[in-house]
Amino acid sequence: MGNMDAALHVNNTVYLRWMESARVEMFRKMQGGDFKSSKIVPILAWQDCKYIFPVTFPDTVIINLDIIELMEDSVLCEGKIYSTTHDRIVAISKSSLKAYDSEALKKHDFPNTWRKSFLDFYGDSILK
Template structure:
């Protein structure tokens, strides 16, 4: 079941768990899950290829992020990170990142995030460009439009 969930995701990547990511509680420190989610989110937008990540024109900024911790990851392990868009609004994109423990073959965390379109020249929020919308709708269909 885990493999079929991973295969359905538009973006997926694997990262090794590092010894230094563990804390005194003998599991990966919570902040690392947010870093892994960031890797998934940025990896998704790089793969999508239509969003400017050089921060010179209209790009993305993180508006909020949460994380539901389900299972404690420990070293040694490798995590698989998936990221998909779940809602597309006129001014923001809501995404969902899932983090899986490969060693335990189970989900370890789910992180949702909202990114806003931001005009880095004008220093203000922007509408989602049509090229972004078209690329995302091509992958997920119209059902994600809100």
């Protein structure tokens, strides 16, 4: 029952987990599939979510995640969650990711390889 609220809508925390899964998959693809062996990993600095329309069971959602701004020490993401049943956006989430050294247990400079991957895919439009 934790995935649904009293009105039988998908619980708001599930939307956040969907966005987390999309971010993990994005970085996994950037690392060529080898995400777990990396010493420097992305961590979530903050996230917000605007809930637009309730998702109810059964439904299939599609998540579209984009990088909207690349900064010196972080990246700003925007994700849109679509309901295939209702053919509409059901939520929009923004999040900021930073680099973290999992061995030293502290913030790390944003890796140049990450910057290059984002710029190769999105171009200079994500630089502000």
